[in-house]
Each structure stands twice: as C-alpha cells, then as structure tokens.
Amino acid sequence: MKSEKLLEAMNDLPEELIAEANTRRHHPVVRIAAVAACFVVLLVGMYPFLRAMTEHGGSDDGCFVSDRDVLQLHGALYEIVGTHYETDLERLHLPDAITEEMIGQRVDTAPDYGDVYAYVPLEGRSGTAPAALYLLHRTDEGHEGEWWYLAFTGFVAGDESGYAEAETMFQVYGIQSPADIAAVRDRHSGEQLLSPEAFYDTLLAAPSFGWEDFHEQTSAVMNASAGAVGIRLETDWGLRTYMTYYPETGFVKWLESYYQVGKLL
Amino acid sequence: MEDSQIIAMYFDRDEGAIQACREKYEPYCMAIAQNILTEQRDAEECVNDTWLRSWNAMPPHRPARLSAFLGKITRNLALNRWRSRQAARRGGGEVPLALAELEECVAGGETPEEQMDAKALAEAVTAYLRGQSALKRMVFIRRYWYLNTVPVIARQLAMSEGKVKSMLHRMRLELREKLGEEGLL
Numbered sequence: 102m103k104s105e106k107l108l109e110a111m112n113d114l115p116e117e118l119i120a121e122a123n124t125r126r127h128h129p130v131v132r133i134a135a136v137a138a139c140f141v142v143l144l145v146g147m148y149p150f151l152r153a154m155t156e157h158g159g160s161d162d163g164c165f166v167s168d169r170d171v172l173q174l175h176g177a178l179y180e181i182v183g184t185h186y187e188t189d190l191e192r193l194h195l196p197d198a199i200t201e202e203m204i205g206q207r208v209d210t211a212p213d214y215g216d217v218y219a220y221v222p223l224e225g226r227s228g229t230a231p232a233a234l235y236l237l238h239r240t241d242e243g244h245e246g247e248w249w250y251l252a253f254t255g256f257v258a259g260d261e262s263g264y265a266e267a268e269t270m271f272q273v274y275g276i277q278s279p280a281d282i283a284a285v286r287d288r289h290s291g292e293q294l295l296s297p298e299a300f301y302d303t304l305l306a307a308p309s310f311g312w313e314d315f316h317e318q319t320s321a322v323m324n325a326s327a328g329a330v331g332i333r334l335e336t337d338w339g340l341r342t343y344m345t346y347y348p349e350t351g352f353v354k355w356l357e358s359y360y361q362v363g364k365l366l
Numbered sequence: 367m368e369d370s371q372i373i374a375m376y377f378d379r380d381e382g383a384i385q386a387c388r389e390k391y392e393p394y395c396m397a398i399a400q401n402i403l404t405e406q407r408d409a410e411e412c413v414n415d416t417w418l419r420s421w422n423a424m425p426p427h428r429p430a431r432l433s434a435f436l437g438k439i440t441r442n443l444a445l446n447r448w449r450s451r452q453a454a455r456r457g458g459g460e461v462p463l464a465l466a467e468l469e470e471c472v473a474g475g476e477t478p479e480e481q482m483d484a485k486a487l488a489e490a491v492t493a494y495l496r497g498q499s500a501l502k503r504m505v506f507i508r509r510y511w512y513l514n515t516v517p518v519i520a521r522q523l524a525m526s527e528g529k530v531k532s533m534l535h536r537m538r539l540e541l542r543e544k545l546g547e548e549g550l551l
Contacts, residue, residue: 104468108445108465110488111507113488116430119434120431123433
C-alpha cells in the first residue's frame with residue numbers, strides 16, 4: 102500500500118521537525134495591541150546590559166538570538182529565541198504563562214542556577230519592542246557569573262488569513278527606521294544581501310497577505326518555493342529575525358505574513 | 367538530566383543511560399507506541415525494545431535531538447509490530463485511519479510501490495514541510511508521525527477539529543501535488 106510507504110518514509114523526517122512538533126501551544130491568539138499592552142513596564146538602559154549578556158553567555162553562537170520557534174504565552178504568540186524552551190522551562194520550574202505582575206520581578210529559584218533570575222521586558226534600542234525574557238544568573242560551580250536566558254519576542258500572527266503590516270512587524274522588533282537595522286543578510290552564508298534602507302522601504306511599500314491569500318495569488322506558479330532565499334534581519338542591538346524570499350513569486354514571508362515585494366534581489 | 371549527559375553515558379557504555387532515558391522519555395515513547403498499537407503490552411514491549419536499540423545505536427550515532435531519535439526507534443518498532451498484528455488481523459489504533467487519509471497524497475492507478483524510494487519520499491515530505499508555517503508542520507507531523515487523533519491535536523493546539531481537518535486535507539492535496547511534480551507518484 103502506497104500510503105503505508107509514505108507513513109514509513111516519514112520516519113526519516115529530520116529530528117528537529119519531529120521535536121518541533123512536540124512543542125506546546127497554550128492559548129488563543131490575540132493581536133499585537135494586546136501584546137503591547139502587556140508589556141508596560143520597560144527597563145531603561147537594557148542595551149548595554151544585553152550586549153554584556155551576549156558576550157558572557159547564551160546560545161552557542163554567542164548571540165542571544167539563535168533559533169526560532171513559536172510559543173503562545175499570555176494570550177499571544179511569541180517567537181521563541183534561545184533554546185529548547187519547553188524542556189528548559191520545565192527543568193527550571195519556570196511558569197510558561199507570563200503575567201504582567203511578573204514583569205521585572207524575581208520569579209523563583211532554579212535548580213542548577215543561583216537564586217537570581219527574573220522576567221524582564223526587553224527594550225529595543227528604539228524602546229518599543231514588546232519583548233521579554235527570563236533572565237538567569239548561573240552561579241553553580243564552574244559557571245559562576247554566567248548569564249543564561251530564555252527570550253521571547255512578541256509578534257503578530259493569526260489564523261491562515263491573518264497577517265500583519267510590515268510596519269507593525271518592524272515595530273515588534275523595535276525597528277522604527279532603517280537606522281535600527283544593522284544588516285540584512287543571507288541566513289546561511291551571512292552575506293549582506295541589500296541595504297537596510299532598500300529593504301525597509303521595499304517591505305513597507307509591499308502589499309501584505311495572509312497565508313490563504315498568498316496561496317491564491319501564487320497557485321499558478323508551479324514551484325513557488327524554488328530558489329527561496331533565507332533572510333536574516335539583524336537589529337543593531339542584537340535581535341535577529343528570519344524571513345524567506347521567494348523569487349519565483351516575488352514574495353517575502355515573515356513569520357505568518359507575506360509581502361509582495363516583486364524583484365528584491 | 368540533560369540530554370547531552372545521557373548521550374555521554376551511552377558513549378561511556380554506562381548502563382545508567384538506559385535508566386535515565388527511561389525516566390525522562392518513557393511517557394513520550396509510550397505515547398507514540400500507544401497511538402500505533404491498541405494492545406498495552408505491545409506498546410510496552412516496543413518501548414522496552416527502544417532502550418535496547420538505542421544502546422546498540424549509540425555509539426556510533428550521536429543524535430542531535432535525543433527525544434526525536436528515541437521516538438523514531440519506537441515508531442519504527444511499533445509500525446513493524448502493527449504490521450505483524452495486522453497480518454494476524456489483530457491490528458487497529460490510528461494507523462489504518464492515517465493510512466486512509468494519506469491515500470490522498472499518493473496516486474491511484476498502478477504505479478509500483480518499488481518506484482517510491484523511501485529516502486526520496488522522506489526528502490520530498492521534508493522539503494514540503496519546511497515550506498510550511500510552524501503550526502502547519504506541527505499539525506501534520508502530530509497527525510502522521512505521532513499518529514495523534516484529530517481531536518487530540520485540536521485540543522493540544524487550541525484549534526477546532528474542523529480547522530485541523532481542513533488544514534490536513536489541504537496539506538495532503540498540496541503534498542500530493544508536490545510528490546507528483548517530483549515523479550514520486
């Protein structure tokens with residue numbers, strides 16, 4: 102039976118996809134306005150602090166933003182950056198539902214770590230990024246003084262027809278102007294693809310679509326994902342976000358939204 | 367215990383690795399086996415065999431994700447057992463339903479099974495899934511890898527059953543198209 106063959110072949114799916122599918126989502130999705138309202142307490146001067154963190158701990162590549170995954174917290178979707186959050190949250194007995202009163206507070210003590218860790222809002226250089234992170238100060242033997250963190254960056258997402266305007270998405274990442282973008286690079290090679298100004302202006306001017314509309318628009322293209330280019334946008338305060346450019350259709354996919362940019366590269 | 371520590375124990379041939387795996391991943395592996403097999407004893411045996419297989423595989427294999435690696439072993443063992451039980455007409459579980467749904471992804475007609483290279487199939491499915499949103503991947507893999515039922519997926523992902531079904535239906539059709547384009551049907 103051919104379907105059985107397919108079922109068997111799926112056993113060879115990459116382990117990261119299998120692990121990804123075993124992660125949890127918690128609550129219905131709400132829009133970014135609700136997210137922003139949740140993060141009303143902002144700490145001043147986080148930039149140098151975060152810079153220090155990137156130099157003293159975090160993910161393997163030395164940047165505190167290293168991977169992408171999705172979690173629903175506090176009634177909104179978040180991009181998970183950092184590590185395999187679910188296991189870590191459980192291991193550290195960290196609540197996976199972040200509430201407003203936790204912001205800026207010490208939450209608990211954690212096994213393998215010292216008694217200092219907190220959940221704090223993460224302030225972008227422009228001061229508007231509705232993001233947050235668990236911050237842990239590792240003081241166990243051999244790791245004294247090391248910072249470790251689980252970071253969450255709020256983003257807009259919705260159902261299959263939902264999308265966010267590029268301006269909103271930029272705001273999520275604390276990007277108010279091209280000056281807040283450090284680089285637009287090829288996700289894998291790191292090669293700089295185009296100037297922040299060109300990229301920012303192109304995306305702002307592009308019509309936005311949700312998944313369903315995107316597929317309607319591109320259904321005539323035989324291989325819409327051919328030649329897809331992974332894009333890594335970096336802010337100059339260390340945050341990264343990932344997109345995909347589909348040259349066959351002239352769309353950029355940014356999380357759950359699609360932007361019709363035409364010829365970008 | 368961290369996965370890296372458990373893997374290191376395997377490489378040190380420390381039998382405590384199996385106990386550590388059992389403590390950490392038995393519920394996970396058991397859930398996979400139970401989705402495929404109706405008999406509790408069969409599921410338990412598959413999970414027990416998983417630890418032996420993992421012992422034989424590590425070293426030399428060093429999994430990037432221990433959970434998924436163990437899950438794959440369990441899934442394989444459970445599918446094999448399901449097949450033998452099916453032959454004896456004692457099968458059941460979610461497999462027949464999942465197979466019936468996946469018929470939509472493969473062609474009718476008389477294309478010989480031999481032409482469907484498993485590796486190429488897996489690569490095509492992987493490529494297709496990588497082009498989907500994380501949520502869609504999650505739904506598809508939960509249904510056809512973990513063999514979770516639609517109601518369970520809907521509950522886990524806070525979606526309606528109708529939405530899960532329609533998403534799966536659309537993905538199956540898209541996958542069928544993709545497999546056709548790549549000559550895998």
